[in-house]
Amino acid sequence: MAKASTTTSPRTNKAAKKPASRETQGAPRSSTRAAVYTLSAAREAELLREAESLGDNTVVFPGKLARRVVWASRIQLAAERDAADLVRTPFPEDEPSLTREEIHGVRDKIELLRAAQSRWQAAQQRQERAAATFAKPAAEAALHRQTLLRFFDLRFKKSPEGQKRLMAIRAGSGDADLVQDVSDLLLLCSEHAEALHKAPRGEADAAARLRELSPLLARMLADKTLSPEAQRSRKLRDAAYTLVAHAERRLRAAAEYWYAGTDKMKDYAPFPVSRGTATTGEETTGEEEEGEAAAEEGDASEEDAADDGAEEGATEDGEAGEGEDEQ
Numbered sequence: 001m002a003k004a005s006t007t008t009s010p011r012t013n014k015a016a017k018k019p020a021s022r023e024t025q026g027a028p029r030s031s032t033r034a035a036v037y038t039l040s041a042a043r044e045a046e047l048l049r050e051a052e053s054l055g056d057n058t059v060v061f062p063g064k065l066a067r068r069v070v071w072a073s074r075i076q077l078a079a080e081r082d083a084a085d086l087v088r089t090p091f092p093e094d095e096p097s098l099t100r101e102e103i104h105g106v107r108d109k110i111e112l113l114r115a116a117q118s119r120w121q122a123a124q125q126r127q128e129r130a131a132a133t134f135a136k137p138a139a140e141a142a143l144h145r146q147t148l149l150r151f152f153d154l155r156f157k158k159s160p161e162g163q164k165r166l167m168a169i170r171a172g173s174g175d176a177d178l179v180q181d182v183s184d185l186l187l188l189c190s191e192h193a194e195a196l197h198k199a200p201r202g203e204a205d206a207a208a209r210l211r212e213l214s215p216l217l218a219r220m221l222a223d224k225t226l227s228p229e230a231q232r233s234r235k236l237r238d239a240a241y242t243l244v245a246h247a248e249r250r251l252r253a254a255a256e257y258w259y260a261g262t263d264k265m266k267d268y269a270p271f272p273v274s275r276g277t278a279t280t281g282e283e284t285t286g287e288e289e290e291g292e293a294a295a296e297e298g299d300a301s302e303e304d305a306a307d308d309g310a311e312e313g314a315t316e317d318g319e320a321g322e323g324e325d326e327q
Contacts, residue, residue, distance in 0.1 A: 037107065037111055038111075039108055039111040039112060039115065043108050044108075044112060044115070047108060047109060047112045047240075047243070048112070048236065050243065051112070051116075051236055051239035051240050051242070051243055052236070052239065054239050054242055054243075057242075058235070058238040058239045058241075058242040059238060059241060059242045059245055060238050061113075061117070061237055061238050061241040062241075065113075065114065065117050067271075068113075068244075068271060069110055069113070069114055071271050072106070072110050072244055072248060072271075073107070073110060074267065075106075075248055075251055075252070075267065075268055076103070076106040076107055076110065076251070078251075078255075078264075078267035078268060079103045079106070079251045079254075079255070079268075080103060080104065082255065082258070082259075082264070083100050083103050085254075085258045086098055086103065086251065086254040086255065086258065087099060087100055087103075089253075089254035089257050089258070090257075091253075091254075098250060098251075098254050102247070102250075103251070105247075106244070106247045106248075106251070109240065109243045109244045109247055110244055112240045112243070113237070113240040113241055113243075113244050115240075116233070116236050116237040116239075116240040116241075117237050117240075119233045119236075119237070120230075120233040120234050120236075120237040122233075123226070123227070123229065123230035123233045123234075124230070124234075126230075127223075127224055127225075127226055127230060130220060130223035130224035131224040133220060133223075133224075134175065134217070134220040134221065134223075134224050137213055137216055137217055137220070138175060138178055138217060138220075140209070140213065141178060141182055141210060141213050141217060142178060144206040144207075144209055144210050144213075145169075145178070145181055145182065145185060145210075147201070147202060147203060147206040148185050148188075148189065148203060148206055148207060148210070149166060149169065149170070149185075150201075151196070151199055151201075151203045152166055152185075152188060152192075153166065155192065155195065165184070165188065168184070169181045169184050169185065175221055175224070176221060178217070179214075179217050179218055179221050182210050182213065182214050182217060183214060185207075185210065186207065186210055186211060186214060189207040189210075248270075251268060252268045252270070255267075255268040256268075
């Protein structure tokens with residue numbers, strides 16, 4: 001009987017030698033993305049109470065969320081590494097000792113800042129959309145306002161009382177004043193309706209159009225004004241940033257006690273600020289989204305640039321490791 005062939009093709013050999021996939025082996029996937037960190041509802045509520053307790057003693061968030069999250073996270077990780085030393089720092093009697101729990105809790109404060117900024121940006125974007133919608137009818141109302149003021153300037157040429165009313169209408173500026181001006185002009189139009197309808201330069205049509213625009217402008221003005229909820233979101237965002245900044249200062253102070261003059265202090269450097277620029281606290285959404293992606297991926301090039309900034313550029317503390325973080 002012929003012996004069965006045991007020869008296998010090269011392709012079959014390669015398939016047999018190929019190791020099982022990471023998913024098959026149960027190994028974690030190789031990725032630069034860190035595991036998603038979730039702030040529990042109970043912990044968030046606790047931190048929100050702490051943030052609200054600051055009252056008006058907060059620092060306005062200077063912007064650049066993504067880079068600040070990366071920077072603060074690196075400081076926190078360095079503190080976790082050096083916790084055995086840092087918890088033995090002899091802080092003054094009027095300041096509590098540093099604990100491992102406090103060091104670990106900095107991560108929660110960073111996540112609170114991220115969440116608070118997201119909520120504030122959502123509210124801000126709604127307000128910006130309302131402002132953009134307001135612009136067109138407001139511009140039209142301003143033109144009709146000028147038409148009617150020209151008419152009443154002539155009509156009140158010999159009336160001091162009428163001239164005072166026109167001066168009051170012209171006195172203010174801004175969106176709220178425009179809405180009030182429309183209301184005041186419509187009152188004048190109703191008082192002088194007969195003369196207005198005889199006017200030959202479209203004054204009656206201007207008054208009719210303003211009557212249509214008046215309630216619309218009033219409603220849009222309310223929409224484009226920051227609501228109490230939006231104002232609270234901004235205040236909580238600033239308070240969350242204040243918690244992170246305060247935590248960073250404590251970690252930095254402890255690190256200076258142990259590592260001043262050593263390379264370890266680079267891990268605790270203050271956030272760098274470009275010379276000759278001022279932070280406004282209101283970064284554009286697009287910039288934040290791009291930066292957020294880099295932060296989520298742990299972009300090494302961003303961290304290298306941050307290191308260079310700490311060594312060569314200005315920092316929020318003025319000099320590396322000294323002063324205050326606040327703008």
